[in-house]
């Protein structure tokens with residue numbers, strides 16, 4: 001048994017903590033914030049409950065396999081509810097589509113705007129299955145991508161599958177109508193990727209959603225955070241909150257423990273689930289960093305950020321589905337502006353999470369709990385959010401009222417804002433990124449910071465900043481990749497893998 005520290009309690013940190021503790025190690029989590037969860041934090045106010053970050057549960061079999069690694073059943077901890085539609089997408093011209101995993105329904109909706117697109121749907125899904133098989137079925141997402149040999153073996157297969165082509169250009173080769181083009185290319189935005197830059201490895205997400213569904217955890221995403229925390233403690237793991245790690249101590253090239261508020265905590269190995277750029281820059285002395293020098297860290301591209309409004313309304317808005325997108329006319333132009341960091345755009349596309357559409361317990365009776373998420377430039381744009389945030393929020397509320405949410409401002413009982421500056425101060429996110437390093441080709445797989453540190457022995461990374469990347473399924477797979485490195489190095493424990501083939505969850 002080895003004594004292992006994990007810095008941070010995001011989904012990646014919690015998943016690895018459970019797996020390591022179940023494999024026979026003694027694990028302790030140190031979390032800076034008052035509660036566990038990281039980006040998947042929870043806010044409660046006046047009877048309203050909000051998930052502050054992730055809201056879509058996809059690939060539940062990956063979650064289930066974490067519980068199975070400890071001999072438990074997910075179903076005994078969390079109740080998952082299937083959603084239909086997955087998303088309701090409103091376009092600038094007033095048209096809308098209900099996006100789901102039902103091929104016939106999807107083709108009927110696509111046909112309203114383009115017969116050709118309806119006919120292309122099956123071909124698209126068949127081809128995306130090829131990429132899904134590489135990443136999920138053959139397990140590339142859950143293996144460390146730490147040798148150039150692995151990358152060299154992957155590239156020819158990726159090229160055959162067209163998986164290196166940017167997602168939006170891949171979708172363009174199947175679909176002609178702007179609606180279908182958007183629907184099958186926007187998914188990288190959910191993990192901080194630019195659809196016109198992110199490789200088509202991410203174009204398999206629609207297939208993954210179709211295969212396993214989109215779900216909601218009763219009580220919200222935080223129910224999964226709490227379940228993982230509970231399971232970890234039942235296994236004997238220890239969680240210390242309000243404990244910000246100041247330093248990872250290193251001797252003779254090996255991580256030896258942590259420094260917190262002047263106290264040294266010795267460990268056999270250390271894992272960081274915190275922002276990967278900050279982990280190297282702030283927690284490890286430059287003398288121990290040959291690869292991740294400050295200059296190299298400066299060259300890494302952080303993702304865009306998000307402006308979030310958590311709204312509790314006395315009124316119901318049945319026009320909104322559980323997951324709703326409201327889009328501006330501009331697609332590439334708007335995203336280019338956000339990613340180029342120059343300024344806050346005047347128009348906006350937004351995502352609304354309305355859990356009360358499924359679970360009334362998230363708000364007082366007859367009321368709605370929702371959040372509005374708007375992708376915005378990260379802090380490289382030099383926006384002073386303390387000055388700007390109220391005006392920006394007012395502009396969004398005004399827009400939503402004009403769009404069709406009558407009486408929104410008068411019905412507000414609760415309104416909390418979370419800005420890029422909060423991502424930086426509360427989550428230690430470099431430049432206030434919302435999703436760690438941008439998932440572009442030159443920051444993917446072998447090019448991403450490795451699960452096993454390239455600079456310091458017995459130091460490991462888990463979560464959105466390492467392979468395979470952001471998103472709840474991504475960081476949970478990263479926990480498996482990191483686990484296999486630790487077990488290989490320490491020689492204790494065994495990897496209980498997620499199923500190669502994903503099967504739909506039985507209720």
Ligand SMILES: Cc1cc2nc3c(=O)[nH]c(=O)nc-3n(C[C@H](O)[C@H](O)[C@H](O)COP(=O)(O)OP(=O)(O)OC[C@H]3O[C@@H](n4cnc5c(N)ncnc54)[C@H](O)[C@@H]3O)c2cc1C
Nearest residue numbers: 008010012032038039053054055056245274463464471472
């Ligand atoms: C608004 C939003 C919506 C999203 N929606 C979805 C979605 O619907 N579906 C989906 O799959 N994904 C979604 N994502 C992405 C997903 O939430 C993240 O990729 C994932 O949760 C990140 O997990 P992580 O393991 O990297 O850790 P994080 O959640 O980033 O947590 C890291 C933790 O480390 C702690 N920490 C940092 N530094 C220190 C230190 N020095 N000492 C101690 N603790 C430290 C932080 O406080 C934090 O708690 C969303 C993200 C955001 C921001």
